[in-house]
Amino acid sequence: MTGYVHWELKVFFSNRKNIILFILLLLASLYYALYLAPNYQPIESINKNEIEARYEDRQEFLDNVVIREGSHPLTVFAYQIFPEWNEYDGARLDALATGDLHTYAEATQHWYSYSDEIIYPSGQDSFLRYTTGYYTYGNRFSHSDGHYAYLSSAERYREYANASYDVSIQIFEERTALQTLQRLLASSLPYIILIVCLFLSNDIVMKDRHHLSIVNGFPLTPFKRLMLKGVVALLGSLTSLVVLIPSFLIIGFREGFGTLSLPVVRYHFEFLNLGTYESISMGLFLVQSFVMMLLWFTIIISLVLLMSIVLKNEFINLTIGIIFFIEATYYQRGAIIDAWLSYLPTSYIQIGNIVSGYRQYILAIDSVTIIKGQLVLLAAALLIILLIWFISRIKRLAI
Amino acid sequence: MIQLNNIVVQFGDKKVLNGITTTFQPGEIIGLVAPNGTGKSTLLNVLMNYVTPTKGEVTFKESYRYANKKKEAYIHSLITMMPDQSDLYNHLNGVDHLNIYRQMWHHSSIDPGQVIQRLNMSHYIKDKTYQYSLGMRQRLCFAMQIVANTPYMLMDEVMNGLDPDNVELISKLLEEKKKEGKIIIIASHLLENLEKYADRILFLKGGEFIYTRDYREKAPDDAVFLKFSSRENGKIIEEIKAFIPDLDYKELANERVIMDVHQFSKERNLQLQEHLKNNVQLKMEIGPLDLLDRYSSYYSS
Known part of the structure; x- marks a missing residue:
């Protein structure tokens, strides 16, 4: 054997x-590490000048404003909220000036919580805005995006404030190698790796x-x-993860690797905006993502095996790739979503976002959970393997 | 022991094998002879269970049959079919091929190094197989099966593409394997050499064995023939007919003319030989029919 x-x-x-395929994946990842990653600009970046400008504007307002009966309600409102806001921004500026990043993190945590408290209730079309990066053309959910970013940032900075490891601007801006990997797992990386798995195993x-x-x-x-x-296709597909290591090292040497204790925010959906944000460790996030990835590999490879003995055409095997995009047809942000759809394996393709709970946030459902996802994927894989067992008993494996 | 019991293979209306029943004993080399497309390979495929017979069954070691996939895997640990040279992995070398056979049949396999030496393959075995000539590929395929060293070996056209030295080398090795008690079944339509090492020759036609010759026993048919071949068979026959008008002869597909010497009186016989001796272009022989003659006799249309 x-x-x-x-x-x-x-x-x-x-x-x-x-x-x-391995060479292409290596070249693409090197391109990302050398050209794209250095240009990454997080929306929630640390911009001292911006904080300073904001602080001074508000302070000037507070120093000069006179509130009296008949003052414009917004003037009164600003007079009420600016002192606390500036207290946090002032603390952030002082911390940056002294290089005390733990204090900066603590002040920033309060800043995000307070900012969201002020901005979120004002609604989508209010004059109060989250960071401008969320307000892009055609984005109907910019307010919601800002809300999530602020509260998850607050949670993240709460962890940084209490962290026993050294924190850095790179960590705050999620530029380290581990955080880059986390970010990619929440975007295109799962698709790329799974497509590579399909191409590697299709024949x-x-x-x-x-x-x-x-x-x-x-x-x-x-x-x-x-x-x-x-098993061989699985080992080969896992090798595609190994191919990413040089790029991981390049990012790590340039921006720092981060630690497995770094926080990753996990969201739990509750109705009436009662969803909670809590932190899990980067290590746990990566392990859970890896388990999901492994289950997906198993499903894809099992489907390839099944289709190979039934349809006997390696090009038809490539149509398995459709399953990566089925989810987009029924999971649409803002739509009312049936809970039963969470029993479809295709609902768990966005691995990073499933593990972080971000899918729960944007779809406003609590049915897509990491545990259910793993169980559904495992059940699907076992079912396909059972079918292979059954068909291989009755059908001649003459290819 | 391998027993074939009433094997019938039918594709549509065409019966390729029609009730084959025979037994192959350990320490036997069996030559399976028939022209292309007459069921030789089908019979080997039945033995490997690549083709499921419409009727009948094959039994190995008196009790093992292809009853399910587990049994099939077990039987495949006892039997190998020589790989087709076009099926070699071109981007891998000969050692890789020998090693997989050694690993897959680890219960019976022998050291590939020993086989490489024996078959004079050392100078090319580490090259990728796409660089091999036809004969080199054929030797590798044979070597793979020898490395597996299973009790039952099936070979389809084993001598294809081999030069006389290698034919001799392989023939000797086959003899040794036979002495080790293996059952070796060789399907071929090339008869040269087969007669030298096969214990039994089976002619397959119309899905049945039409002729069986066991070289360990005295030939049952001891008819003696006068055989000749020339470029002008027709003319010579006419000349013979001039003094033997009632001549009973047969012209085979291999351009040999055969005639049973028992039909001639002593004088006629001498007269005939005298006449033929004078023809310098003619090759004459007296004796029983050899395999080539039999083949031509059975398969000439």
């Missing part, structure tokens, strides 16, 4: 198509077509042979 795995691994890693069975007189005589049951092929 191990002999067969060795053989399949040898064939897998000497397969020209797979080598090209794992069908390639045998060219070597039938060798492989068909192996003393293995078809099911065992398929499962061992699955």
